[in-house]
Amino acid sequence: MPRPSNAPRKVRRQVTDTTMQIKLGKSHDADREGKPSPSSATVDEALTFTGFGKYNFGLLLVCSWTLQAMGMDLFGTSFVVAAAVCDLELTMQQRALLTAMPLVGVVTGAQLWGYVADTKGRRLTLMLSMSVGFVFAALSSFAPDWRSMAVLKLISSTFTSATNSAAYTLLGESCSERTRGRAMLLCTCALMCSQAAAAVFAYPILPLGFSYHIDFLGIEYRPWRLLALVMALPCLATAALLRLFHESPKFLASRGRYEEALQVLKSIYACNSGDLADNLPVQKLIPEKGNQQVDEQGSFLRSLWQQTVPLFQAPLLRDTIKLFYLVAVIYMTGSGFILWLPYIMNNLFVVLESGGGDGMNLCSVLSYSTGDSFVNGNDTTIPTCDDTIQDTTLLSAMAYGAIASSINLVLSLTCGSRKRLAMMGILGVSGLAAVFLNLVHTPIAGGVFFFVFLLCALAMGILSVYFVELYPTSLRGMASCLSVMLGRSSAFVGVNAIGALISINCEATFYVWAILLFSAVAVTWFLPNDRAVKK
Numbered sequence: 001m002p003r004p005s006n007a008p009r010k011v012r013r014q015v016t017d018t019t020m021q022i023k024l025g026k027s028h029d030a031d032r033e034g035k036p037s038p039s040s041a042t043v044d045e046a047l048t049f050t051g052f053g054k055y056n057f058g059l060l061l062v063c064s065w066t067l068q069a070m071g072m073d074l075f076g077t078s079f080v081v082a083a084a085v086c087d088l089e090l091t092m093q094q095r096a097l098l099t100a101m102p103l104v105g106v107v108t109g110a111q112l113w114g115y116v117a118d119t120k121g122r123r124l125t126l127m128l129s130m131s132v133g134f135v136f137a138a139l140s141s142f143a144p145d146w147r148s149m150a151v152l153k154l155i156s157s158t159f160t161s162a163t164n165s166a167a168y169t170l171l172g173e174s175c176s177e178r179t180r181g182r183a184m185l186l187c188t189c190a191l192m193c194s195q196a197a198a199a200v201f202a203y204p205i206l207p208l209g210f211s212y213h214i215d216f217l218g219i220e221y222r223p224w225r226l227l228a229l230v231m232a233l234p235c236l237a238t239a240a241l242l243r244l245f246h247e248s249p250k251f252l253a254s255r256g257r258y259e260e261a262l263q264v265l266k267s268i269y270a271c272n273s274g275d276l277a278d279n280l281p282v283q284k285l286i287p288e289k290g291n292q293q294v295d296e297q298g299s300f301l302r303s304l305w306q307q308t309v310p311l312f313q314a315p316l317l318r319d320t321i322k323l324f325y326l327v328a329v330i331y332m333t334g335s336g337f338i339l340w341l342p343y344i345m346n347n348l349f350v351v352l353e354s355g356g357g358d359g360m361n362l363c364s365v366l367s368y369s370t371g372d373s374f375v376n377g378n379d380t381t382i383p384t385c386d387d388t389i390q391d392t393t394l395l396s397a398m399a400y401g402a403i404a405s406s407i408n409l410v411l412s413l414t415c416g417s418r419k420r421l422a423m424m425g426i427l428g429v430s431g432l433a434a435v436f437l438n439l440v441h442t443p444i445a446g447g448v449f450f451f452v453f454l455l456c457a458l459a460m461g462i463l464s465v466y467f468v469e470l471y472p473t474s475l476r477g478m479a480s481c482l483s484v485m486l487g488r489s490s491a492f493v494g495v496n497a498i499g500a501l502i503s504i505n506c507e508a509t510f511y512v513w514a515i516l517l518f519s520a521v522a523v524t525w526f527l528p529n530d531r532a533v534k535k
Contacts, residue, residue, distance in 0.1 A: 040284035043253045046265050047176040049281050052183075053272025055245075056175055060183055062241045063167040064190035066126060069234035070163040071194020073137055073156060074102040076231045078195070078339045079202045079397075082346070082389055083224035088146040096499035099339050101150045103495065105157030106164070106488035113162035114481025122170035123247045125162050130239035133160035137232035141225040144217050160235060161488070165467075165480030172468040173250035173476075174268065181419070181465045185412030188461025189405040195338060196401020199394045201230050206389055258285040311471070311479055319470050320479070322523055324486055326423075326463060329520040331487030333430070333513055334457030336494025341400070341454070346393040348447050353390075362437050362446030363506030400451055408458055423462045424524045430456035431517035434510045453510075456517060466527065 081099050084090070090098065117125040136156035143149030168184055175183045205227045212221040219225075246268070252261035262285050266277035311320050344366065351365050411422055430453050437449035464480070471479045501509040 039281055040286050041282045042286055042288045043250045043261060043265070044177055044288065046262075046280070046282040046285065047174075047249070048178070050176070050265055050269040051272045052175060052179045055268045055271040056179070056183065059171055059174055059245050060187060062238060062245065063171045064187045065234065066130060066163050066167045066238040066242070067187060068190040068194050068197055069130065069238050070133075070160045070167075071191050072198045072201075072231045072234060073133065073160045074106070075195045075335075075338060076198030076201075076227075077102055077153060078342050079198055079206070079389065079394075080224050080228050080231075082342045083202075083206050083227070084146075087220065087222060087224070088149070090146060092499065094146055096496050098146050098150050098153075100492045100495035101153045102157035103335070103488040103492040105154045105159075106161035107485050107492065108154070109158035109161050110165075110481040110485030110488070114165060114478035117162065117166045117169065117481065118251075118475070118478050121247045122166045122173070122251055123242055123245065125166045126170065127239050127242050129159040129162035129166075130235045130242075133157070134232050134235035134239070137235060138229055141228035141232070142214070142217055142219065142221075144219050156232075161484065162481075164484045168464045169468065169476055169480060170248050172465075173248035174246075180468065182412045184465050184468065185408060185461045188458075188464065189408045189412070191460070192404040192408050192457065193401040195341065196398045196405075198231055199397035199401070202227055202389070203391070203394045203398075205230065206394075207391075253285055253287070261285055308478060308482070310475055311482065316471065316475075319528070322527055323463065323466060323470070324483060325523055326459070326520055327483045327487045328490040329516050330427075330456055330459050330463065332490040332494035333517065334454060334460065335487070335491035336498055337450075337454055337513075338457065339491075339495050340498055341397060342389065342393055344450065345396045345447065346390050348443060349390045349392040349396075352443060353392075359441050360443055360446075361439070361441050361507075362443065362450060363502075363510070364441075365443050365446065366502065366506060396447075396451075400454065403451065404455060404458060407455065408461060411458065411461070419462050419465060420524060420527050420529060423459045423527075424521050426459045426462075427456055427517050427521045427524065430454075431514045431521070434514035434517065438507045438510055453513075470528070 078099050081090070081095055085095065088094075088098075113125060113129065133156045136152050136159070140149050140152035140156060143152055168187065171187055172180050172184050206223050208223040208226075210221075210223065213219075214221055246264040247260075249261040249264040249268075252258075252264065262282070265282065265285075266280045269275065269280040270277040310316060344362075347366055348362070351360075433449045433452035433455075437446045437453065440446060440449065463483070467480050467483060468476060498509065501512075
């Protein structure tokens with residue numbers, strides 16, 4: 001604290017200086033002449049001065065588009081596979097495996113990308129992963145058979161999967177604590193829209209009737225191949241747009257690069273406020289409590305181990321177990337069933353358009369519509385090949401995306417301080433819908449309850465906020481990527497289990513998932529309340 005001068009005219013200046021120091025949460029040493037040193041603060045404190053303006057809004061849009069591009073790479077495959085059944089001569093087992101293959105890529109690359117994001121930077125991770133992911137996703141449109149397509153989709157999704165954690169982390173670490181939760185939930189709207197966006201691309205492309213023979217590949221280039229290529233383009237576009245933004249200031253500070261972090265904060269401040277960058281009240285950054293600077297020395301495996309082990313030790317262990325259980329249930333349900341949405345809705349609308357379905361629940365409709373082709377077994381190719389996707393199926397996927405995004409938008413604006421209650425409500429309603437779609441013997445009502453059941457995916461955005469708030473900066477990327485690895489592993493198991501269980505006992509399948517969702521509600525109750533998280 002500066003030594004007070006005897007001159008009365010300096011009293012007001014000293015009070016102002018002291019007030020600024022209290023606002024920043026730090027008192028500063030004075031030099032020998034009685035002048036205060038440059039104002040210092042942590043990155044979180046400095047972010048409160050940068051505000052939420054043009055820079056944050058632009059970053060929100062780009063991170064949202066990046067998540068949507070990744071979602072199209074993962075979930076848009078379900079439309080491509082549905083339209084490629086005849087050309088690739090797919091059995092039900094091959095169809096399920098090819099549809100779920102992008103989820104394997106997420107599991108393969110999750111921990112590696114977590115390490116890269118925590119040691120090399122969030123922005124660099126996104127730019128590299130989306131660029132390489134585009135190349136292999138585009139090549140998958142020229143695959144001569146289902147095996148080569150599966151390998152190419154595996155590689156592309158291994159790279160694009162980095163987005164699932166790095167985009168959220170980059171956005172969250174570039175916003176103040178007050179706006180972080182809402183920004184990340186808004187970002188989730190784009191991910192919720194990914195399959196709807198894929199349906200928007202599919203709607204004008206799949207009905208096209210062209211077919212070009214490519215001799216050296218031995219393939220017929222049909223509309224589903226063009227759709228696979230078009231859905232890869234957003235990966236390249238977002239990789240280019242990320243060059244317009246800075247690295248996360250919290251990441252730079254966690255690596256001891258405080259001057260770079262300060263320059264980023266000044267640039268954000270200037271962009272948001274229109275003021276000069278040097279007018280940012282903070283002139284020096286100090287370490288945050290609870291965050292230790294990461295040692296960049298040592299081997300890759302040792303560093304990877306150091307990034308992973310603390311997540312499973314006190315004091316983080318209990319929160320990790322609860323969050324990872326919720327991740328497993330939510331992804332197994334939301335991501336698992338969303339990949340079967342084209343199949344389920346297509347069969348529903350085929351039955352409705354044929355005038356059938358009276359007195360049937362959704363499971364009865366599936367059994368009626370698929371007939372022998374579903375019961376013949378996984379090793380039998382569908383006898384009468386029909387790769388037509390109903391327009392109503394694509395429109396229903398668009399409707400689901402619009403509904404899910406709208407609800408997510410409302411949640412982002414209203415549940416900032418009630419995340420735990422909001423997640424309990426989402427999971428509870430989804431579990432009830434799983435029960436009612438068995439009990440209600442009206443096909444269209446069964447379809448509506450199926451949509452409500454899928455809305456459990458809304459909880460993914462709330463979970464991502466917990467992963468940012470409950471873990472220190474140096475471990476945040478790894479925690480997020482491990483959660484994605486677990487989530488996509490669960491989704492992969494879910495996709496293949498759904499394909500097998502629906503044919504054996506469809507109604508029991510939905511009852512089992514209802515029990516899982518109700519158990520997730522109970523676990524959510526024991527998450528830290530929002531006031532404790534803020535502390």
